[in-house]
Amino acid sequence: MKNKDRLKGFFSGIIFSIIIGVFALGVTVFAAPIESKLSVMYDNIKIYVDGALFQPQDANGKDIKPFISKGITYLPVAALSKALGKDVSWDGKAKSIYIGRKPDTKAEEVTVYNVNELYDALGSNKHIKLKPGIYNISDLNQDSSKSKNIYWESVYDGNELILDEINNLTLEGLGDKPVEIVVEPRYANVLTFTNSRKISIKNIKAGHTIKKGECVGGVFNFDVSKDIDISNSILYGCGTYGIIAKDTENLKFNNSIIEECTYGAMTLYDCNDFVFANSVIRKCENFNLIEIDSSTNIVYDKCEISDNTSSDVLTVSLSNGVKFTNCKFKNNNSFDPNLFLNVDFTGTTFE
Structure with missing residues (x-):
């Protein structure tokens, strides 16, 4: 099965993982030295934003392709956030990805x-x-x-x-x-x-x-x-x-x-x-x-x-x-x- 329909909504389907690294955020992400390998499948997944076909690209203008691994669809966070007019940032200390506004902290x-x-x-x-x-x-x-x-x-x-x-x-x-x-x-x-x-x-x-x-x-x-x-x-x-x-x-x-x-x-x-x-x-x-x-x-x-x-x-x-x-x-x-x-x-x- 190619799992073409496993995209479970925009944010719920995005899996934030350290292994995405540069691919997802467009910035270098450092984590504990744990090696992890994925078996992935590219299936020519198309992304539409408000009805318009959207082709995500990295900082060098190279196309980024979504992929599927173990029934989960992985999407490029930075490119999609940009398409929605949202900033995206990575907090390595908190190991958190922020799309748009960061949560309130204690004043x-x-x-x-x-x-x-x-x-x-x-x-x-x-x-x-x-x-x-x-x-x-x-x-x-x-x-x-x-x-x-x-x-x-x-x-x-x-x-x-x-x-x-x-x-x-x-x-x-x-x-x-x-x-x-x-x-x-x-x-x-x-x-x-x-x-x-x-x-x-x-x-x-x-x-x-x-x-x-x-x-x-x-x-x-x-x-x-x-x-x-x-x-x-x-x-x-x-x-x-x-x-x-x-x-x-x-x-x-x-x-x-x-x-x-x-x-x-x-x-x-x-x-x-x-x-x-x-x-x-x-x-x-x-x-x-x-x-x-x-x-x-x-x-x-x-x-x-x-x-x-x-x-x-x-x-x-x-x-x-x-x-x-x-x-x-x-x-x-x-x-x-x-x-x-x-x-x-x-x-x-x-x-």
């Missing part, structure tokens, strides 16, 4: 006293505790980037710090009051996270140094990210919005404040499973206070929305599962909840 705890120490500590699997003070990101040396994941991006009047593909990071302010993180450029967001996950921000006050009304950038920007937790924090203007989120899921905002932002409190596009609880949105101005577009399951529970002069308190487009439960709307620009038939206002009051 390294670091205490920092100034913005340079904060910058040096940034990265995945970190729990950074900030001593009381003001951390001005614009004071950092911006001539070069820290890494491919932490870099500067030019905006109209300065640079913006981008944290890309950061996983399992906590920023926690120490002390009785939130520790302040600020930026100077009007066009910069205070912090921008892209393609990131498991981000926790605790006891942090964030905003811009310039006077109210002159900002074009927001406070926290999340793009294609997930598992965000913001608690006991203050996001303030002149930032345009406290939260800008796109294609992001599972964000929790608890016991926190968004205040005095110049465009509105938040703009959410293509987001899912957000919960704002026991929080305050106040004294924001101008445009849409809460803007929700193409999103699902956006919940506000026991929140106070007060003293806002935004032209529209709420706009909801192409979204479902939007709820304001046990909230209080008070002293805002005119707002008629009856216009939002698909929004649940259970237990919410309007004054």
